[in-house]
Amino acid sequence: MNATTEHPMVRFEGVTKRYGALTVLDDLNLEIKRGEKVAIIGPSGSGKTTVLRMLMTLERIDGGVIWVDGEPMTHMQKNGGMVPAEAKHLRRVRSKIGMVFQHFNLFPHMTALGNCMEAPMTVLGLPRREAEERAADLLNLVGLGEKKGHYPAQLSGGQQQRVAIARALAMRPKVMLFDEVTSALDPELCGEVLQVIRKLGSEHDLTMLMVTHQMGFAKEFADRVCFFYQGKICEQGVPKELFVAPKNERTQQFLRAVLEAV
Amino acid sequence: MIWSWNYTFEALPIIAKASIVTIEATLLSFVIALVLGLVLAILRMSGPTVGWVTSAFVEFIRSTPALIQIFFLFFVLPKAGIVLDAFTAGIIALSVHYACYCSEVYRAGLEAVPRGQWEACTALNLSSWNTFKNIILPQAIPPIVPALGNYLVALFKETPLLSAIAVLEMVQAAKSLGTENFRYTEPMTIVGVIFLVISLVSAAGIRWLEQRLNRRSVR
Numbered sequence: 001m002n003a004t005t006e007h008p009m010v011r012f013e014g015v016t017k018r019y020g021a022l023t024v025l026d027d028l029n030l031e032i033k034r035g036e037k038v039a040i041i042g043p044s045g046s047g048k049t050t051v052l053r054m055l056m057t058l059e060r061i062d063g064g065v066i067w068v069d070g071e072p073m074t075h076m077q078k079n080g081g082m083v084p085a086e087a088k089h090l091r092r093v094r095s096k097i098g099m100v101f102q103h104f105n106l107f108p109h110m111t112a113l114g115n116c117m118e119a120p121m122t123v124l125g126l127p128r129r130e131a132e133e134r135a136a137d138l139l140n141l142v143g144l145g146e147k148k149g150h151y152p153a154q155l156s157g158g159q160q161q162r163v164a165i166a167r168a169l170a171m172r173p174k175v176m177l178f179d180e181v182t183s184a185l186d187p188e189l190c191g192e193v194l195q196v197i198r199k200l201g202s203e204h205d206l207t208m209l210m211v212t213h214q215m216g217f218a219k220e221f222a223d224r225v226c227f228f229y230q231g232k233i234c235e236q237g238v239p240k241e242l243f244v245a246p247k248n249e250r251t252q253q254f255l256r257a258v259l260e261a262v
Numbered sequence: 263m264i265w266s267w268n269y270t271f272e273a274l275p276i277i278a279k280a281s282i283v284t285i286e287a288t289l290l291s292f293v294i295a296l297v298l299g300l301v302l303a304i305l306r307m308s309g310p311t312v313g314w315v316t317s318a319f320v321e322f323i324r325s326t327p328a329l330i331q332i333f334f335l336f337f338v339l340p341k342a343g344i345v346l347d348a349f350t351a352g353i354i355a356l357s358v359h360y361a362c363y364c365s366e367v368y369r370a371g372l373e374a375v376p377r378g379q380w381e382a383c384t385a386l387n388l389s390s391w392n393t394f395k396n397i398i399l400p401q402a403i404p405p406i407v408p409a410l411g412n413y414l415v416a417l418f419k420e421t422p423l424l425s426a427i428a429v430l431e432m433v434q435a436a437k438s439l440g441t442e443n444f445r446y447t448e449p450m451t452i453v454g455v456i457f458l459v460i461s462l463v464s465a466a467g468i469r470w471l472e473q474r475l476n477r478r479s480v481r
Contacts (some may be wrong), residue, residue, distance in 0.1 A: 057384065058385075094384075097385075098385065098386075101378060104380035105376075105379060105382035107382070108401065118397075119387065119394060121387055121390070122388060122391075122392045123386065123388060168385065171386060173386065182358060
């Protein structure tokens with residue numbers, strides 16, 4: 001169709017991340033197509049959250065290049081070579097990515113509506129009225145239209161997380177990152193958050209990348225599942241195959257352990 | 263008779279007039295200290311070299327008496343060709359001194375804002391300026407209002423130091439009255455009472471502000 005459909009939306013090219021002597025991610029190569037929903041699973045410490053944090057530029061990378069929407073994000077092309085990205089370049093490319101955190105990270109001194117208006121107004125320069133309209137629409141989308149005047153402390157965990165999703169969407173990102181978004185929630189509140197994510201998947205042409213422990217949700221929702229183990233993708237594939245007939249021994253062990261725990 | 267009411271009523275207007283100087287010195291120094299303290303706190307958090315130099319400066323100021331700093335500005339700087347009038351020298355010394363204390367308070371407040379708040383700002387692509395101004399500061403300030411308020415009262419009670427370089431604040435006025443009339447009891451008592459009343463009123467004001475801020479953040 002056009003050029004943008006040909007290149008992957010996100011590409012990790014030989015990306016390495018170390019904390020001191022510990023290598024968290026080792027030569028990661030991963031491509032995510034436009035509109036693709038990818039679930040990342042794996043034991044804790046396998047580097048799965050780091051993948052999202054690097055993509056959101058919350059962590060520097062120690063090697064390799066991350067590409068977003070056809071252009072390098074961590075680097076800039078200059079005189080035919082690649083140089084590390086300057087802050088301005090990072091900011092521009094980062095605007096294509098939105099993130100939802102495990103602990104919501106809502107701004108406690110702002111209402112639900114205020115949370116969703118802050119960045120559109122100060123970053124995109126939307127007039128107040130327009131930002132408010134957009135924020136109200138999104139809060140409706142996540143089923144919280146009536147709670148828009150509430151402060152985070154007045155909302156349940158599930159509601160806060162839905163506000164956080166609306167807040168990220170208000171910036172119209174092309175890629176949404178979900179970092180264990182139900183892990184801090186009481187079990188009975190997970191459903192409403194997953195429901196919203198499901199809705200986004202069907203209504204929007206969004207690329208989604210999620211780190212999750214909700215195997216059931218990953219199985220039903222994701223186009224592809226990546227199993228991380230010790231900083232590498234140990235196995236990946238469509239959920240049906242990976243969950244039903246994992247080939248790798250580590251994957252089998254992990255899935256067995258997770259399913260037994262339920 | 264130990265106490266002369268006549269003398270009291272004679273001294274009162276003179277000291278009341280001088281109290282205006284005390285209040286001016288306090289408020290002016292405190293406002294500068296609040297702004298400069300925040301700047302110092304930010305410098306301390308911004309990069310290793312700048313941070314180290316700022317820390318050293320803050321430690322130096324905090325570890326030397328305010329009186330010495332006042333003398334230094336007023337008596338020593340003129341030798342280097344910088345002549346300040348007494349009031350200006352006093353204000354600079356007090357405000358820098360308290361800015362260093364305030365910077366520690368700000369730092370505690372800023373560090374208490376969870377890292378997730380900064381990360382959310384990055385994820386939303388807020389500029390560093392907007393992150394700081396709209397997200398971090400409004401969360402860092404309310405919890406430190408009591409501590410900053412304590413420094414306001416402490417600063418107020420330290421303004422008599424300015425009498426050492428003959429700024430005509432309350433204590434200086436009382437001292438002059440005392441030497442003129444050979445009676446210190448009345449003027450010094452008046453000064454003490456005025457300090458007491460203003461300190462108590464300020465403390466109450468800070469408590470009120472604190473409660474208001476708490477109510478707002480809990481809402």
